[in-house]
Amino acid sequence: MFPLIPTPPSAPLERLHLPWLKHAGIEVAVLRLDLIDPLISGNKWFKLTHHLAAAAEAGAEGVISLGGAHSNHLHALAAAGKRFAFPTVGLLRGHALDTPTVNDLMAFGMQLHWLGYAGYRERHAPGFWLPWQERYPHLHPVAEGGGGLSGALGCGVLLTQVQDQLSQLGWPDYHAWWLAAGTGTTLAGLVLAEKGTRPVYGAMAVPKDHGVAENVAAILAPSGLQQRYHLINASRGGFAKIDQHLLDLIATSEAESGLPLEPLYTGKALLALHDHVAAGLFPSGTRLVFVHTGGLQGRRGMETRRHSVL
Numbered sequence: 001m002f003p004l005i006p007t008p009p010s011a012p013l014e015r016l017h018l019p020w021l022k023h024a025g026i027e028v029a030v031l032r033l034d035l036i037d038p039l040i041s042g043n044k045w046f047k048l049t050h051h052l053a054a055a056a057e058a059g060a061e062g063v064i065s066l067g068g069a070h071s072n073h074l075h076a077l078a079a080a081g082k083r084f085a086f087p088t089v090g091l092l093r094g095h096a097l098d099t100p101t102v103n104d105l106m107a108f109g110m111q112l113h114w115l116g117y118a119g120y121r122e123r124h125a126p127g128f129w130l131p132w133q134e135r136y137p138h139l140h141p142v143a144e145g146g147g148g149l150s151g152a153l154g155c156g157v158l159l160t161q162v163q164d165q166l167s168q169l170g171w172p173d174y175h176a177w178w179l180a181a182g183t184g185t186t187l188a189g190l191v192l193a194e195k196g197t198r199p200v201y202g203a204m205a206v207p208k209d210h211g212v213a214e215n216v217a218a219i220l221a222p223s224g225l226q227q228r229y230h231l232i233n234a235s236r237g238g239f240a241k242i243d244q245h246l247l248d249l250i251a252t253s254e255a256e257s258g259l260p261l262e263p264l265y266t267g268k269a270l271l272a273l274h275d276h277v278a279a280g281l282f283p284s285g286t287r288l289v290f291v292h293t294g295g296l297q298g299r300r301g302m303e304t305r306r307h308s309v310l
Helices: 019-024 044-057 072-084 100-107 116-124 130-135 148-154 157-163 185-194 212-223 244-257 266-278 296-309
Strands: 013-015 027-032 062-067 088-092 111-114 139-141 176-181 200-204 229-233 287-292
Touching (some): 044 139, 044 148, 044 185, 062 072, 072 100, 072 296, 100 111, 100 296, 130 139, 148 185, 148 212, 157 185, 176 266, 185 212, 185 229, 200 212, 212 229, 244 266, 266 287
Parallel strands (some): 027 287, 062 088, 062 139, 088 111, 200 229
Antiparallel strands (some): 013 027
């Protein structure tokens, strides 16, 4: 029987102090999802909540899902499987790599299958899951990144977590959300939770051809809330692409604010916010909630990516 998984812990909401925000008169508070748990970190636990409930309802024993060699989603899923005692299987993009994330997946007991690049591109094709369900009939399939409507619904509780802490900041309200978007699932969940009250800005960490806009539109289609979000290209030329300007902003921001960042998601989101503020696209007095979506385990590969830039 699938184990009972506790609800994700509440994340602290903290003011972000950076000179360029102060100069523009913009107030930002960071929802520190990176602090909810050392392993099941960031937005991943929230995105998994409804998926794991569906696995339990279906009578599954465990979960099978997809990701890459640095996947925050697979890392959190494998850690949850080890902690709460359910089996996990990961279908990975590309060919076998020795990365800190992959080593953790194996240490957490996740069984890995490398699909190659062509095989991984077939993940959206009809019938992709059939052979895997035949091989693992006792496992519940979960989309890449914990996406889809189930993943989005699990993120709706973030609205309550923010509203419960506004008075501690001395804020009467806030004007919008800002966060990184990999699949757009968390963004869609916030749009659904807000029900049109406030807009949600998603800084896309991947290029447009990765289907973020399509994923968000599909999740939101039944709700009619298509106009309450904005997607901004923040990919720096591609997923996992970094450059010196991005690395410099991360280093400076960490030194000035103490907020830990990583280059694939949160760093790109903060750089996109910086450029948005510098362009005068938010008026003075705007209050924003920046969602720190976690992913700090990926910092372990940052030095390799840094050297590839320099």
